[in-house]
Amino acid sequence: MVRSDARENRARILEAARQAFAESGDTSMNQIAQRAGVGPGTLYRNFPTREALVLAIYQHEVDQLIGSVPELLATLPPLKALQRWTTDLVSAMRKKHGLGDALSSGAHQAITEQTYGPVIAAITQLLDAGKRDGTIRTDADPGDFLQLTGALWRAASGAKDRSQPMLGLILDGLKAHPQR
Amino acid sequence: MVRSDARENRARILEAARQAFAESGDTSMNQIAQRAGVGPGTLYRNFPTREALVLAIYQHEVDQLIGSVPELLATLPPLKALQRWTTDLVSAMRKKHGLGDALSSGAHQAITEQTYGPVIAAITQLLDAGKRDGTIRTDADPGDFLQLTGALWRAASGAKDRSQPMLGLILDGLKAHPQR
DNA sequence: TACGGTAGTGGAGACCTCTCCGGATAGCAA
DNA sequence: TTGCTATCCGGAGAGGTCTCCACTACCGTA
Incomplete structure (x- = not known):
């Protein structure tokens, strides 16, 4: 069972990351989390490494x-x-x-x-x-x-x-x- | 003109790094600096990157x-x-x-x-x-x-x-x- | 020997990655 | 509605990289 808020958070992270990476490649994970309005913990639970995020x-x-x-x-x-x-x-x-x-x-x-x-x-x-x-x-x-x-x-x-x-x-x- | 203390510091860093790397590959720069009895600044002035240190x-x-x-x-x-x-x-x-x-x-x-x-x-x-x-x-x-x-x-x-x-x-x- | 110029120092601190866990909450059952 | 609980959140914090600059101490000079 995936909770709806979790699904939304994941989407928001992806969107934020997409924008951030479009602007510059060396955006920090923290910045992305912040941009997505989410704590670093949430980011890392969804994407355990930077690679995972980039690939997504x-x-x-x-x-x-x-x-x-x-x-x-x-x-x-x-x-x-x-x-x-x-x-x-x-x-x-x-x-x-x-x-x-x-x-x-x-x-x-x-x-x-x-x-x-x-x-x-x-x-x-x-x-x-x-x-x-x-x-x-x-x-x-x-x-x-x-x-x-x-x-x-x-x-x-x-x-x-x-x-x-x-x-x-x-x-x-x-x-x-x-x-x- | 290279000052004598600088030369000694460099030697101490190299020796500390040699030992540290022999024990484990993922020793932090900080640990090496500490082991050499030197501040991180001094380490990085001598070896601007981890690579430079390893190569030396x-x-x-x-x-x-x-x-x-x-x-x-x-x-x-x-x-x-x-x-x-x-x-x-x-x-x-x-x-x-x-x-x-x-x-x-x-x-x-x-x-x-x-x-x-x-x-x-x-x-x-x-x-x-x-x-x-x-x-x-x-x-x-x-x-x-x-x-x-x-x-x-x-x-x-x-x-x-x-x-x-x-x-x-x-x-x-x-x-x-x-x-x- | 005393001194000034300068090469060199080192630690505070900005920022990063990643983890941990107490607290919040969505979704279900009653 | 209300209560319960599995699920999820998010920020504090440990530990890292690397920079900056006020300070220190070496060394040629007088």
């Missing part, structure tokens, strides 16, 4: 990204699709404050399963397509790939965006080796 | 790692040498509390140039050897590689150590493409 806020964007996989696979060869998708992912991480940290640290957190699971599933789809047509090595692991994506995002956040050459390197590593 | 503590280990490059290159083909060296690096990151965070975040910090620079130089040596004998693609970038190493280390810290397969993937990506 950007659930929609992440869903969209995940939903784009079938279309990409329908119009592009698997490797190209993976490249495009990953570029989009990194780009989303850059634009949405905190999303990068959340997704790349999320690998260790069971809390984020709701978001993290689907992302892994999306990557799995992309990789599997490539494995099926023989362009991607069969031992490629979705979790590994996501982890490497974290490095990409960090690279994209630096002074010079090195994410494209790095992605190129990773994709080359993913390619199946034609025996010569 | 493990300077010796890092130096050793860097020094091992010539011997590796003398006894192994470049790709193998790079593989061994990177494995050692990740292993050192795992053993020494906080070193991983320091090195992989260090990519963005000018502060860490003293340690970060030589590490890049070491990677450059390894990559260049491979470029010279044609086993490593000529556009491989040392900074990119270090960044990817960060992902390796994070992967190695997880429940299951996935760093070896991931390293394999990266090395494959680094290989020069023989034109067919």
Whole structure:
């Protein structure tokens, strides 16, 4: 039984957080709680970590990204699709404050399963397509790939965006080796 | 002109930090300052971030790692040498509390140039050897590689150590493409 | 040896994350 | 309505990071 006031509070927190993060990425949890007219305790009961909150806020964007996989696979060869998708992912991480940290640290957190699971599933789809047509090595692991994506995002956040050459390197590593 | 008391304070901080980190990785800066008989202000003037402190503590280990490059290159083909060296690096990151965070975040910090620079130089040596004998693609970038190493280390810290397969993937990506 | 300029000190304090728990209250039963 | 209680609230507070600046003490000079 979820009490109605609890539901409203959760909604208010999400709304406040959405606004706050839109303005700046380094808003403190306290500020968000205050903005939502709620104590820090309530905030943390709903979202035990900053990551959980960020993921909840950007659930929609992440869903969209995940939903784009079938279309990409329908119009592009698997490797190209993976490249495009990953570029989009990194780009989303850059634009949405905190999303990068959340997704790349999320690998260790069971809390984020709701978001993290689907992302892994999306990557799995992309990789599997490539494995099926023989362009991607069969031992490629979705979790590994996501982890490497974290490095990409960090690279994209630096002074010079090195994410494209790095992605190129990773994709080359993913390619199946034609025996010569 | 460095005052003598300042030099001693710095030494005391390093010694206290060395002990503290040997005991546990999540020692607070305050605790270290206290242990060194010094105010937090003094600690932070000497080492502006936790990373800077960690790097200073493990300077010796890092130096050793860097020094091992010539011997590796003398006894192994470049790709193998790079593989061994990177494995050692990740292993050192795992053993020494906080070193991983320091090195992989260090990519963005000018502060860490003293340690970060030589590490890049070491990677450059390894990559260049491979470029010279044609086993490593000529556009491989040392900074990119270090960044990817960060992902390796994070992967190695997880429940299951996935760093070896991931390293394999990266090395494959680094290989020069023989034109067919 | 006494002294002044200045490099260096260190702790108070602003602000943060996260926890704990006494008190408030929504929702149900009577 | 009223009373009960599981559920939820929210703020005090422990402990952390990092800054600022009034003060201290080192060291070259006379």
